[in-house]
Amino acid sequence: xxxxAEYRSSRxxxxxxxxxxxxxxxxxxxxxxxxxxxxxxxTMLIFTLVFRFFLRIEAPVSKSTDLHSFSxxxxxxxxxxxxxxxxxxxxxxxxxxxxxxxxxxxxxxxLLVIAQVNSWIVSLLIEMALLAxxxxxxxxxxxxxxxxxxxxxxLLAMFVTGLALAFSVLNVYxxxxxxxxxxxxxxxxxxxxxxxxLPRVPERADIFGNDxxxxxxxxxxxxxxxxxxxxxxxxxxxxxxxxxxxxxxxxSVVSLVGGMWLFGRLEGKLxxxx
Amino acid sequence: MIEPAVLVDxxxxxxxxxxxxxxxxxxxxxxxxxxxxxxxxxxxxxxxEVPPGSTFGLIGENGSGKSTLMKCMAxxxxxxxxxxxxxxxxxxxxxxxxxxxxxxxGRENVFLNASILGLRQKEVVEKFDEIVDFAGVEQxxxxxxxxxxxxxxxxxxxxxxxxxxxxxxxxxxxxxVGDEAFQRKCNEKFADLREAGKTIVLVSHSMVxxxxxxxxxxxxxxxxxxxxxxxxxxxxxxxxALQADREVNEETGTTRWGxxxxxxxxxxxxxxxxxxxPVVRTGEPVTVxxxxxxxxxxxxxxxxxxxxxxxxxNVAGPNTRAGDCVPDSLEGEGHIDFHVDRLLLLPGTYxxxxxxxxxxxxxxxxFLKHALRFDVEAGEPRETYGFVxxxxxxxxxxxxxxx
Numbered sequence: 001x002x003x004x005a006e007y008r009s010s011r012x013x014x015x016x017x018x019x020x021x022x023x024x025x026x027x028x029x030x031x032x033x034x035x036x037x038x039x040x041x042x043t044m045l046i047f048t049l050v051f052r053f054f055l056r057i058e059a060p061v062s063k064s065t066d067l068h069s070f071s072x073x074x075x076x077x078x079x080x081x082x083x084x085x086x087x088x089x090x091x092x093x094x095x096x097x098x099x100x101x102x103x104x105x106x107x108x109x110x111l112l113v114i115a116q117v118n119s120w121i122v123s124l125l126i127e128m129a130l131l132a133x134x135x136x137x138x139x140x141x142x143x144x145x146x147x148x149x150x151x152x153x154x155l156l157a158m159f160v161t162g163l164a165l166a167f168s169v170l171n172v173y174x175x176x177x178x179x180x181x182x183x184x185x186x187x188x189x190x191x192x193x194x195x196x197x198l199p200r201v202p203e204r205a206d207i208f209g210n211d212x213x214x215x216x217x218x219x220x221x222x223x224x225x226x227x228x229x230x231x232x233x234x235x236x237x238x239x240x241x242x243x244x245x246x247x248x249x250x251x252s253v254v255s256l257v258g259g260m261w262l263f264g265r266l267e268g269k270l271x272x273x274x
Numbered sequence: 275m276i277e278p279a280v281l282v283d284x285x286x287x288x289x290x291x292x293x294x295x296x297x298x299x300x301x302x303x304x305x306x307x308x309x310x311x312x313x314x315x316x317x318x319x320x321x322x323e324v325p326p327g328s329t330f331g332l333i334g335e336n337g338s339g340k341s342t343l344m345k346c347m348a349x350x351x352x353x354x355x356x357x358x359x360x361x362x363x364x365x366x367x368x369x370x371x372x373x374x375x376x377x378x379x380g381r382e383n384v385f386l387n388a389s390i391l392g393l394r395q396k397e398v399v400e401k402f403d404e405i406v407d408f409a410g411v412e413q414x415x416x417x418x419x420x421x422x423x424x425x426x427x428x429x430x431x432x433x434x435x436x437x438x439x440x441x442x443x444x445x446x447x448x449x450x451v452g453d454e455a456f457q458r459k460c461n462e463k464f465a466d467l468r469e470a471g472k473t474i475v476l477v478s479h480s481m482v483x484x485x486x487x488x489x490x491x492x493x494x495x496x497x498x499x500x501x502x503x504x505x506x507x508x509x510x511x512x513x514x515a516l517q518a519d520r521e522v523n524e525e526t527g528t529t530r531w532g533x534x535x536x537x538x539x540x541x542x543x544x545x546x547x548x549x550x551x552p553v554v555r556t557g558e559p560v561t562v563x564x565x566x567x568x569x570x571x572x573x574x575x576x577x578x579x580x581x582x583x584x585x586x587x588n589v590a591g592p593n594t595r596a597g598d599c600v601p602d603s604l605e606g607e608g609h610i611d612f613h614v615d616r617l618l619l620l621p622g623t624y625x626x627x628x629x630x631x632x633x634x635x636x637x638x639x640x641f642l643k644h645a646l647r648f649d650v651e652a653g654e655p656r657e658t659y660g661f662v663x664x665x666x667x668x669x670x671x672x673x674x675x676x677x
Contacts, residue, residue, distance in 0.1 A: 013389040020375055020386055027377040104372035105390055106349040106364075268352040271345070272289060 010108050017115035022122060036123050037130065040082060044071055047078070051195045060197055064237040067140050075131050076234045077194040077227040080153075083124040084160055084223060085185050091116040091164035092171045092178050099274040109267050110260070113168045117161050124153065135234060145233040148240075152229055155252040159222065162255030165263040172273050173266065192223045222251040277361055278323035279442050279473035280330075280347060285356035286497075287317040287342050316342040317353070318497040324442075324490075326361065327471040331478065331488035331505060333512055339497035340477045341446055344368070347475065348444050362441025362473075365391055369446075371431030376420035380411060383419050384434055391438045401437050408459065409433035429456055436463050443467060446477045454598075479636050485509045527647075532640035536572055536630040539565040539607070541579070541645040543626070554617060555653035556663065562612040564628045571605040574633040579612055582625045582644075589624065589661045600633065618663045621652045 026032040051057045052070040059073035094116045095102065095109070102109060128149070135142050142149075171177040193201065198218070205214045218224050225248055229240040291312040317339040324330040332340040345351040347358055348366035373390045374383045384405055388398045398405075406415050409429040411422070419427060436443075464487065467474060478484050484491060484505060491508040493501040501508050523530070530538075542550040544561040554560050562579050578593040592612055594600050626648065629641040655663045 012395050016386045016389045020378065020382070023382065024375055024377050100369075101373045101390070103350065104369040105366065107390055107392075271350045 010111055013107060014111050014115055014118070017111055018118040018122075021115055021119035025119065037127065040075070040079060040127060043078065043082075044075055047074055047195050057196050057200070060199070062140065062236050065139050067135075067138055067235065069138060072131075072135060072138060072140075073197070073231070073235055074195065075134075076231045077192070079124065079127045079131060080156055080226055080230050081189065081192065081194050081223065082127075083120055084156065084226075085189075086123070087117045087120040087157075087160040088163050088167055089178075089181065089185070090120065092167045092181060095168050095172050095270065096175075096274065102274055103271050109270055110165060110263055113164050113263075114161060117157065117164050120160075121153070121157055128153070131234070140235070140237060142234055142237065145237065148233050149230070151245075152226070152233070152248070155248050156226055158252035158256045159226070159248075162252070162257070162259030165259035169263045169266045169270070172270060188221070188223065191218070191221055192227055193218075194227060198224070198228060222248065276326065279326040279328075279361050280324040280475065281359040281361075282320055282322045282343070282347070283357050283359070285317055285320050285343070285346060285353045285358060286315060287339075287346055287351060288354045289314050289316050315497050317346065317494075319356070320492075320494070320497070320499055321356075322492055322499065322502060324473055324475060326473050327468075328489040329468055329474040329476060329487050331476050331484040331491040331508075332494060333478065333481070333484055333491055333508070334494035334500075338494040340494045341368075342497075343494065344444050344446055344475065344477050347442075360442055363392060363438075364442045364444065365435060365438040365440035366444040367432070367435045367446065368444070369431075370428040370435065371419075374419050374427065374431065377418050379417060380406075380415040380419055380422070380430060384415075384430070387431070387434045388438065391435060392440075393438050397439075405430075405433045405437050408437070408463075410456075425453065425456075432460065436460075436467075440472065442473045442475065444475050447479065454595075481509050481513055482635065527644055529643040530641065532629070532638040534640060535570050536566060536568045536575060536604075536639035538628045538630060538640050538642040538645060539567050541565070541626055541628045541642070543646065543648050551648075553649045553651055555651045556617055556620060556656075557654040558617055560614045560617045562614075562626065563609050564612075565607070565609045566604070566630060567607045568605045571603050572630075572632075572639065573603045574600050575604050575639065576600055576631050576633055576635060577610050578627075578629040578631065580627045580629075581619070582627065583661060584623055584625065587661075589619070595633065595635065616665070617650070617653075618665050619650045620657055620659075620661055620663060621650050622661065623647060623649050 026035055029035060031038070048071050051074075052059075057070070059068065059070040061068045091113045094112045098112050101112075132142050167177055167181060198215075201215050201218055203213065203215045204211055206212075207214070225244050229244055229248065232238050232240045291314055320339075320343060332343060334340045342351065344366070345368070346353050347360060348364060348368065350366070350368075371383075371387070373387045375386065378386070381402075384402065385395070385398055388401075388405075389395065393401075406412055409426070409432070411426050411430055414422060414426065419430070422430070464474070468487075474487075476484065476488060488505040490503065491505045492499050493508050493512050501511055542563045542565075543552075543554060544563055545551045545554060546559045548561070550563075564577055564579065566577075568575075576593055576595045578591060580591045581589045583589060594610070597612075624647070625644045626646040627641065627643045628645045630639040631637060631641075632639070655665070657663050
């Protein structure tokens with residue numbers, strides 16, 4: 001793993017690699033950047049139609065204002081989730097996709113992964129800004145919560161970077177990882193309260209004949225608390241508990257340190273394995 | 275004591291050859307025994323020092339480990355044993371334009387590539403014009419590089435890499451890119467870098483380039499250093515060994531090697547009236563005629579007629595590529611002439627060799643060493659020092675009047 005000093009001198013390279021991702025993402029498409037906004041909007045419309053109107057899942061009323069909108073409730077969880085999925089999935093291909101660069105030049109390899117995550121942070125920031133505008137229009141004054149939102153996004157970015165580092169380097173050794181991750185994220189999505197509110201999950205449930213404390217098990221998934229924390233500040237205008245924040249901090253640090261450790265162990269042979 | 279610019283200390287690099295490539299998780303989890311792996315040491319216990327400011331050559335046959343060793347120096351590969359210490363900033367020219375993104379413009383790629391190679395943003399801005407100018411792609415700089423010709427692509431890649439201003443420059447066989455004019459610019463740039471005291475490590479198959487550019491050379495064979503020393507000694511030894519399968523003709527004293535698609539049948543020295551002669555005179559017109567025979571059609575063959583003194587010193591190496599006379603292709607039998615209006619060789623005995631190589635001058639179809647020995651007799655100008663006359667004239671200036 002590279003030292004902090006090397007990181008600092010690589011900051012420009014990181015910026016350039018991030019710019020490359022951003023510039024090439026929508027090159028040669030007519031709508032260009034609009035796509036990155038149309039995607040979550042389309043998802044929002046489909047989910048609202050299916051879950052709100054067909055399955056009749058109600059979003060709760062905001063705890064501080066009289067905001068009552070399934071779509072906005074959905075977006076508060078969906079946008080961080082999309083960042084999580086896109087960041088990890090895209091990063092996974094970043095080493096394999098830049099094989100030529102890795103085999104022919106030297107620079108800290110993790111920059112490729114981090115640049116990919118960074119480019120999705122940019123998307124997240126734009127989407128969240130637009131969501132904030134929407135929330136304000138519908139009566140939720142979210143601006144005072146901006147610092148907490150930024151803190152949460154920083155923690156989420158750390159969490160995502162850690163997983164991205166781990167999955168990207170594992171994917172070089174075992175190309176199955178990318179297929180496995182596809183299924184993993186599908187399961188993970190439905191086990192995270194995005195299209196439904198957390199209270200709809202029963203405390204205990206009988207699953208295939210086993211009586212399980214489902215709700216408690218849910219919290220093993222850090223994305224549950226991430227989504228809940230984002231909703232708390234954006235939809236309910238309420239601070240998440242310090243306990244939750246501390247838990248998210250620990251999860252993010254563990255993910256980042258673990259990812260860096262694994263990456264550092266496996267990066268030595270990247271140029272030969274690719 | 276001077277610290278070496280590159281210190282290679284007992285370096286070994288091992289590659290694993292997988293007989294069943296195991297990139298699937300299932301295979302990794304299910305297999306009972308270890309995968310069938312054959313280990314292979316690409317570089318084995320190599321130690322060498324590159325003095326700062328020198329040009330160092332790595333030569334050897336394909337698979338001898340020279341590129342692997344260079345990749346270790348560039349930190350792209352990590353040695354399994356030993357260590358490599360490089361003093362200063364390293365730039366590696368392993369593949370030109372390796373980091374280019376086809377959809378991005380030349381301008382965007384210059385900035386990206388330069389920062390991959392370690393140049394600061396500010397420096398790129400300063401050097402941008404120079405980089406683009408050197409590559410000669412001003413008109414296309416805002417076009418996506420996928421629209422570039424392959425020549426433009428590598429020129430821009432080279433231009434970025436060479437402008438990184440490294441302390442140690444690692445070059446892997448990229449000198450032979452671009453057209454004649456660009457090659458000349460590259461060679462000038464290399465000369466500048468050498469002049470500026472930069473350390474250059476060069477991997478090449480071109481013994482001419484290694485001989486001309488390098489101070490010291492390491493010859494690698496099967497991953498080990500076979501010989502290390504001054505360029506000339508190592509190159510001579512190496513070329514000697516390469517031609518182990520050469521055909522020596524005791525009777526004529528000639529030696530021949532090459533892949534054999536083309537053959538130098540014989541070489542003649544003709545006088546002014548076109549008659550083959552064993553003796554010519556300084557100042558007279560002379561023609562060297564090379565009779566060739568091709569067993570198949572060869573694209574852009576290049577003919578060399580090196581002239582040596584009897585002790586092996588190179589006097590001249592006229593060739594059709596430098597003379598801008600390379601046919602698109604040749605086949606069958608024929609001859610090619612090298613005309614000299616006024617022979618400037620001074621009296622003595624010389625050996626003429628002749629070779630047919632491909633356009634890159636890396637592949638030898640046929641090399642007939644010492645194809646012809648000829649004598650030069652005294653003529654005009656009547657000089658005795660050295661091998662050649664410079665053909666100049668003298669003039670005595672008007673004496674300065676005493677005050």
